[in-house]
Amino acid sequence: MSNENQQNQDTTAPAPAAKKKKVATRKTAARPAAKKAAVKRKTTARKKATAAKSSRRSTAQSKRNVVKEASVVIVGAGFAGLGMAIRLRQAGVDDFVLLERAEKVGGTWRDNTYPGAACDIPSHLYSYSFAPNPHWSRHFSGSDEILGYIEHLVKQYGLRDKIHFQQDVTDARFDETKGQWRVDTRQGDVWQGRAVVMAQGPLSNASFPDIEGLSDFKGKRLHSARWDHDYDFSGKRVAVIGTGASAVQIVPELAKTAGILKVFQRTPAWVIPRPDYATPDWNKALFEKLPLTRKAMRQALYWTHETMALAVIWNSPLTRLAERLSLIHLRSQVKDDWMRRQLTPDFRIGCKRVLLSNDYYPALQRDNVDLITWPIARIAENGVRTCDGIEHQFDCIVFATGFDVPKSGTPFPIRGLNGRELGEEWSGGARAYKSVSVAGYPNLFFTFGPNSGPGHNSALVYMEAQLDYAVAGIRRILDHDLKILDVRESVQQRHNRHLQKRLARTNWNSGCKSWYLTEDGYNATMYPGFASQYRRQMARFVDQHYRRVPQTGNA
Amino acid sequence: MANIDLDKMLAKVKSSQWALADIDWDAPGADLITAEQWPKLKAFMADLMWIEHVGARGFAAMAKKAPDDTLKQIYTYFHAEEQRHANAEMALMKRWGMLDGDELPEPNKNLKLVIQWLDKYSDDMPLEVLGSVIPMLEIALDGALCTFLLDTVDDPVCHQAFARINDDESRHLGVGFHVLEMQGRGDLYIKALKTVATVLDPRLILGIASYVPLLNRMRDNVVAMGLSEEKLYACMKKFERIGGRTAQGRRNPWYQIISRHGRMVVNRDNRTYHAPVDLMVRLTDYIPERLMPSRVPTWVKGISYRPTA
Ligand SMILES: Cc1cc2nc3c(=O)[nH]c(=O)nc-3n(C[C@H](O)[C@H](O)[C@H](O)COP(=O)(O)OP(=O)(O)OC[C@H]3O[C@@H](n4cnc5c(N)ncnc54)[C@H](O)[C@@H]3O)c2cc1C
Numbered sequence: 100m101s102n103e104n105q106q107n108q109d110t111t112a113p114a115p116a117a118k119k120k121k122v123a124t125r126k127t128a129a130r131p132a133a134k135k136a137a138v139k140r141k142t143t144a145r146k147k148a149t150a151a152k153s154s155r156r157s158t159a160q161s162k163r164n165v166v167k168e169a170s171v172v173i174v175g176a177g178f179a180g181l182g183m184a185i186r187l188r189q190a191g192v193d194d195f196v197l198l199e200r201a202e203k204v205g206g207t208w209r210d211n212t213y214p215g216a217a218c219d220i221p222s223h224l225y226s227y228s229f230a231p232n233p234h235w236s237r238h239f240s241g242s243d244e245i246l247g248y249i250e251h252l253v254k255q256y257g258l259r260d261k262i263h264f265q266q267d268v269t270d271a272r273f274d275e276t277k278g279q280w281r282v283d284t285r286q287g288d289v290w291q292g293r294a295v296v297m298a299q300g301p302l303s304n305a306s307f308p309d310i311e312g313l314s315d316f317k318g319k320r321l322h323s324a325r326w327d328h329d330y331d332f333s334g335k336r337v338a339v340i341g342t343g344a345s346a347v348q349i350v351p352e353l354a355k356t357a358g359i360l361k362v363f364q365r366t367p368a369w370v371i372p373r374p375d376y377a378t379p380d381w382n383k384a385l386f387e388k389l390p391l392t393r394k395a396m397r398q399a400l401y402w403t404h405e406t407m408a409l410a411v412i413w414n415s416p417l418t419r420l421a422e423r424l425s426l427i428h429l430r431s432q433v434k435d436d437w438m439r440r441q442l443t444p445d446f447r448i449g450c451k452r453v454l455l456s457n458d459y460y461p462a463l464q465r466d467n468v469d470l471i472t473w474p475i476a477r478i479a480e481n482g483v484r485t486c487d488g489i490e491h492q493f494d495c496i497v498f499a500t501g502f503d504v505p506k507s508g509t510p511f512p513i514r515g516l517n518g519r520e521l522g523e524e525w526s527g528g529a530r531a532y533k534s535v536s537v538a539g540y541p542n543l544f545f546t547f548g549p550n551s552g553p554g555h556n557s558a559l560v561y562m563e564a565q566l567d568y569a570v571a572g573i574r575r576i577l578d579h580d581l582k583i584l585d586v587r588e589s590v591q592q593r594h595n596r597h598l599q600k601r602l603a604r605t606n607w608n609s610g611c612k613s614w615y616l617t618e619d620g621y622n623a624t625m626y627p628g629f630a631s632q633y634r635r636q637m638a639r640f641v642d643q644h645y646r647r648v649p650q651t652g653n654a
Numbered sequence: 655m656a657n658i659d660l661d662k663m664l665a666k667v668k669s670s671q672w673a674l675a676d677i678d679w680d681a682p683g684a685d686l687i688t689a690e691q692w693p694k695l696k697a698f699m700a701d702l703m704w705i706e707h708v709g710a711r712g713f714a715a716m717a718k719k720a721p722d723d724t725l726k727q728i729y730t731y732f733h734a735e736e737q738r739h740a741n742a743e744m745a746l747m748k749r750w751g752m753l754d755g756d757e758l759p760e761p762n763k764n765l766k767l768v769i770q771w772l773d774k775y776s777d778d779m780p781l782e783v784l785g786s787v788i789p790m791l792e793i794a795l796d797g798a799l800c801t802f803l804l805d806t807v808d809d810p811v812c813h814q815a816f817a818r819i820n821d822d823e824s825r826h827l828g829v830g831f832h833v834l835e836m837q838g839r840g841d842l843y844i845k846a847l848k849t850v851a852t853v854l855d856p857r858l859i860l861g862i863a864s865y866v867p868l869l870n871r872m873r874d875n876v877v878a879m880g881l882s883e884e885k886l887y888a889c890m891k892k893f894e895r896i897g898g899r900t901a902q903g904r905r906n907p908w909y910q911i912i913s914r915h916g917r918m919v920v921n922r923d924n925r926t927y928h929a930p931v932d933l934m935v936r937l938t939d940y941i942p943e944r945l946m947p948s949r950v951p952t953w954v955k956g957i958s959y960r961p962t963a
């Protein structure tokens with residue numbers, strides 16, 4: 100066994116996840132064979148973390164192992180991590196650290212800087228209510244303005260010193276004798292905290308599609324979330340692969356500069372008009388001078404989006420209406436009936452993310468733009484080969500193919516009580532209690548955890564509810580000096596039975612393939628209800644639902 | 655054979671993709687086409703190319719109708735593959751100097767009518783209809799014609815291309831018959847009702863009106879090329895044989911209608927069928943150009959003989 104371990108550590112090539120896992124679980128007690136089999140089924144989402152770990156682990160252990168301590172360790176400094184920090188501070192908890200693998204804060208909005216990048220929830224709703232900004236320049240702000248807002252949060256709340264950059268978390272384990280989480284980073288540092296907050300982002304790992312010959316391409320390759328601003332597109336032959344949320348923003352912009360742009364579509368999405376406008380100065384001034392007007396605006400936006408749940412989440416007459424509106428949008432913008440057919444979705448609206456754009460369809464019809472709907476056979480040295488036998492040659496391929504979303508498994512190994520490993524338990528789909536706590540993993544709090552995703556409203560509305568719930572839990576751990584605060588297994592099970600029953604009736608589970616669902620069609624991503632319902636559920640922290648072990652007592 | 659695992663089939667389809675760039679279209683051998691062959695071959699290839707294209711459109715319609723995701727994906731691939739056949743056949747025409755510059759050859763009038771019909775109505779046809787018509791067309795016009803072609807043309811590049819095309823076709827047929835059987839499993843009564851209802855559907859009658867002369871026309875083409883008519887008929891019988899191998903397949907009412915029709919096409923002595931149909935073929939030749947469908951749907955323009963774009 101130790102021999103095998105040695106081998107794995109020495110390989111420089113990324114080890115397959117399954118193999119590596121064996122090493123990772125070596126320290127814990129021997130496992131039943133069934134569990135090992137489960138390990139083999141690990142999703143790709145974890146590959147990166149584990150693979151990278153295999154090469155660094157030895158250095159990590161040979162290093163000094165200085166352990167740095169804090170009451171709360173927050174993984175990630177995007178909206179979630181920073182929001183957590185602010186709420187903790189406001190609740191009087193100041194002993195926390197943020198570990199961020201990059202060199203800057205901002206997460207999504209640091210990474211997605213492609214031309215046209217913007218939010219598609221109005222800015223006054225896609226921002227924290229506890230840190231309002233009267234100055235949003237547009238209804239839907241661009242990526243740089245949102246990043247500016249996030250950076251402003253860091254300044255305003257003096258968080259800079261709390262953030263430790265270039266700390267890529269690769270492992271977290273709970274020591275139940277001490278009631279402490281131990282967090283390892285790729286850089287070889289070890290952090291210890293009484294509580295850990297997972298704020299590593301649901302969409303933070305760029306994903307490339309599973310297309311043969313991906314690495315054969317000799318030209319420029321770009322992912323939408325890793326833009327190269329030095330690359331000059333003018334006059335170039337450019338491919339965009341993918342037609343999701345990022346693509347509909349990129350395509351109109353690239354169409355203006357690229358010589359030839361071909362857009363490769365697998366499944367068309369529902370596209371609705373995007374009511375964007377610049378906010379006039381008097382309006383900004385009003386929002387600043389009379390905060391009540393800004394609040395009223397947020398409320399109005401909130402309730403408008405809540406209504407949309409009726410169309411998007413469940414199959415209702417509003418769903419049909421939304422589909423009809425989207426089809427009218429398509430018909431008014433696309434003249435050719437074959438192209439319209441290519442762009443008409445064949446699943447129910449809401450089953451996948453609904454896209455907002457006024458200029459995507461027109462861009463597709465420009466003279467220098469082509470919509471290609473043939474399946475891709477492979478990528479070759481000079482371009483993309485489609486199944487109609489033609490090789491489309493390019494200078495640059497842009498992958499707007501989204502992210503590795505861990506619907507099963509975790510981004511890095513997380514070990515809870517008795518050495519249980521969360522990735523294994525989640526291999527058939529992630530499950531949690533109220534999306535924040537997981538039984539068997541005490542003092543651990545998820546943001547954007549299982550079944551917390553909104554289909555119709557701002558992610559930050561949901562996030563605020565999660566943050567405050569986590570604060571409630573963390574306050575209990577610190578105030579009552581708890582070693583263990585662990586949600587009860589039975590409570591979690593009941594919660595999930597209820598969730599899945601409600602999910603079965605939603606549009607997400609109505610038969611289309613989307614990143615919301617696992618391969619087996621299990622929905623571990625979305626919350627089946629209104630944001631208001633979610634917030635109501637999160638507003639209560641029921642102590643009886645948790646097992647508590649005080650520091651002085653016996654486990 | 656007929657009962658196949660669709661997931662495995664999809665994987666097989668994905669791993670069997672080829673591109674025009676895999677063939678050297680300038681390799682020696684083009685001169686093996688005789689001067690006497692050339693004009694007839696040109697007409698034949700133009701029709702064949704269009705039939706592939708029409709088949710492609712049929713699969714596009716089937717993809718919309720597919721009862722499950724795997725079948726839907728398979729049809730989406732087949733749609734592209736038929737287009738690939740059309741592209742490859744156009745590349746052969748280019749090689750043989752049969753294209754007017756880069757222009758697409760004109761489809762004949764029967765094909766124009768079929769294209770028109772497909773464009774207008776195919777998306778509204780139930781899978782039962784398309785699922786039976788397509789394998790029939792595939793065997794009779796596509797699969798069979800390709801085999802004949804190889805009997806008369808010696809150009810090795812042509813043989814290379816059709817080796818690949820036929821390989822694709824074998825999978826199309828495999829799935830085609832599988833679906834025929836799948837459909838046979840349903841409730842016979844409902845099936846029959848549905849069938850009758852669709853037969854009475856005027857849109858379908860229009861379709862039949864353009865499909866039927868197309869078969870006879872291709873027969874004339876084949877005969878003009880000096881190929882034996884019997885071989886074409888043998889292929890149509892193959893449809894009847896393979897499709898009717900199991901009880902479920904035989905029960906499919908569409909299979910019955912179409913194989914009965916196939917039998918009529920094959921039976922030259924059946925004057926009640928052939929006299930009017932041949933007349934229809936001749937008549938379509940006389941339809942004045944201005945009465946033919948004028949607007950060409952854009953999907954028709956997607957064919958290209960160039961391996962790269
Ligand atoms: C293009 C795009 C547009 C979007 N638009 C909207 C919108 O309009 N409305 C909406 O509600 N939502 C939108 N979203 C969803 C968006 O992701 C969330 O709203 C939100 O930004 C997520 O914040 P986060 O902090 O949870 O994650 P992130 O912003 O991804 O931040 C996570 C941080 O953790 C760091 N990290 C990750 N792994 C580790 C590790 N192992 N160790 C240390 N640090 C780590 C990352 O570097 C990152 O900085 C959009 C997403 C994308 C990609």
Ligand SMILES: [Fe+2]
Pocket residue numbers: 706709735736739796819823
């Ligand atoms: Fe074909």
Ligand SMILES: [Fe+2]
Pocket residue numbers: 709736792796822823826
């Ligand atoms: Fe075929």
